[in-house]
Amino acid sequence: xxRVLAFLVIVAVGVVxxxxxxxxxxxxxxxxxxxxxxxxxxxxxxxxDAHTPNFVTVMIADYRSFDTLGESxxxxxxxxxxxxxxxxxxxxxxxxxxxxx
Amino acid sequence: xxxxxxxxxxxxxVRVMVPFIQIFAFYVIFHGxxxxxxxxxxxxxxxxxxLLQRVVLGAERSQxxxxxxxxxxxxxxxxxxxxxxxxxxMLDGGNYLQYDHLxxxxxxxxxxxxxxxxxxxxxxxxxxxxxxxxYDDLVxxxxxxxxxxxxxxxxxxxx
Numbered sequence: 001x002x003r004v005l006a007f008l009v010i011v012a013v014g015v016v017x018x019x020x021x022x023x024x025x026x027x028x029x030x031x032x033x034x035x036x037x038x039x040x041x042x043x044x045x046x047x048x049d050a051h052t053p054n055f056v057t058v059m060i061a062d063y064r065s066f067d068t069l070g071e072s073x074x075x076x077x078x079x080x081x082x083x084x085x086x087x088x089x090x091x092x093x094x095x096x097x098x099x100x101x
Numbered sequence: 102x103x104x105x106x107x108x109x110x111x112x113x114x115v116r117v118m119v120p121f122i123q124i125f126a127f128y129v130i131f132h133g134x135x136x137x138x139x140x141x142x143x144x145x146x147x148x149x150x151x152l153l154q155r156v157v158l159g160a161e162r163s164q165x166x167x168x169x170x171x172x173x174x175x176x177x178x179x180x181x182x183x184x185x186x187x188x189x190x191m192l193d194g195g196n197y198l199q200y201d202h203l204x205x206x207x208x209x210x211x212x213x214x215x216x217x218x219x220x221x222x223x224x225x226x227x228x229x230x231x232x233x234x235x236y237d238d239l240v241x242x243x244x245x246x247x248x249x250x251x252x253x254x255x256x257x258x259x260x
Contacts, residue, residue, distance in 0.1 A: 065200075076231050078235070
């Protein structure tokens with residue numbers, strides 16, 4: 001029963017997502033809102049604002065630096081999770097070995 | 102257990118290659134203003150140079166280059182550099198991560214330029230520390246597992 005319910009929920013959410021996907025602007029559409037406001041402003045002002053010819057760097061590290069801060073924190077959190085998980089596994093193994101002897 | 106194979110060829114190839122990989126990594130980080138690249142890519146290259154030593158020279162001999170215990174602190178230092186640049190900008194009355202308020206006494210345009218560079222260095226540190234730390238976790242896990250097996254086998258013989 002629970003499985004059937006979960007399957008129905010997944011199908012319903014999938015249908016909603018696909019339906020919503022049709023409302024997105026086409027890939028590379030020059031009239032999409034993202035292409036008419038932000039992208040142009042970034043490309044026009046990047047060199048003037050930060051004297052950096054590579055405007056991708058300016059976007060990543062200046063205009064969207066909050067985003068990049070979050071990204072690097074995500075990377076670091078992944079490493080921390082590996083560290084904690086594997087280390088606790090090791091400790092459990094060692095304790096188990098101690099009980100056997 | 103994975104043992105390093107003591108072959109003079111791989112040893113010397115690694116010794117020649119690692120400095121060049123590291124120089125290229127710093128080039129990618131510091132030249133990110135002018136060409137494709139930046140903190141993530143340069144950090145991955147730096148981590149690659151360390152992992153090459155780990156794989157070829159073995160875990161013990163490559164500790165001189167980058168000790169295992171420094172992995173997580175190195176990553177945390179990178180995040181701290183990034184967040185610290187944000188707070189430095191707040192000291193001068195700007196918003197968080199508003200680089201033109203960094204207290205370095207340059208024109209706002211060059212302050213933003215410098216802020217981008219500092220932030221990229223922080224990202225590179227974070228990526229390097231994290232990648233090396235993940236590799237060391239996996240390898241140490243395996244080795245500890247092996248030792249535990251050997252230990253239990255020895256105790257069984259004792260009994």
